[in-house]
Amino acid sequence: MYLSKIRVTLRKSILDPQGKAVEHAIGSLGLLGVGEVRMGKYIELKVDSRNETAARNTTEEVCKKLLANPVMEDYHFEIEKLP
Amino acid sequence: MYLSKIRVTLRKSILDPQGKAVEHAIGSLGLLGVGEVRMGKYIELKVDSRNETAARNTTEEVCKKLLANPVMEDYHFEIEKLP
Numbered sequence: 001m002y003l004s005k006i007r008v009t010l011r012k013s014i015l016d017p018q019g020k021a022v023e024h025a026i027g028s029l030g031l032l033g034v035g036e037v038r039m040g041k042y043i044e045l046k047v048d049s050r051n052e053t054a055a056r057n058t059t060e061e062v063c064k065k066l067l068a069n070p071v072m073e074d075y076h077f078e079i080e081k082l083p
Numbered sequence: 084m085y086l087s088k089i090r091v092t093l094r095k096s097i098l099d100p101q102g103k104a105v106e107h108a109i110g111s112l113g114l115l116g117v118g119e120v121r122m123g124k125y126i127e128l129k130v131d132s133r134n135e136t137a138a139r140n141t142t143e144e145v146c147k148k149l150l151a152n153p154v155m156e157d158y159h160f161e162i163e164k165l166p
């Protein structure tokens with residue numbers, strides 16, 4: 001059993017109004033020096049496969065077909081072996 | 084300048100209908116062996132502070148006061164020094 005930890009982020013060239021809103025809210029809290037807030041998605045899932053390569057391939061497919069919009073988003077993931 | 088990479092996840096005891104929906108969609112795609120999908124948020128932000136401890140404290144405050152709901156969510160973050 002493997003655990004995939006997936007981060008889906010907006011591409012640099014895409015505006016992020018949600019991030020901007022959070023940035024303003026942080027300013028209103030009085031916290032200084034925080035900027036360039038970018039919001040993304042974080043997904044964890046378990047993959048039951050015989051080896052890490054198979055788990056990696058399955059995760060790759062899930063990301064490509066379902067979790068990330070390839071026009072606007074990038075994804076990165078790590079695979080962890082569960083005991 | 085530091086980069087904070089923050090993951091906000093739902094607590095284990097909280098039901099995650101969005102994760103369940105994604106799980107079903109993965110099944111419909113014909114991908115086998117994927118389960119326990121949990122959806123969360125991923126946030127990146129830059130902190131301009133004099134050392135890593137200060138950056139860590141600022142990030143901690145942003146998470147506590149703004150990004151995570153302490154009743155339902157946990158957060159984890161890493162700090163990276165930018166060149």
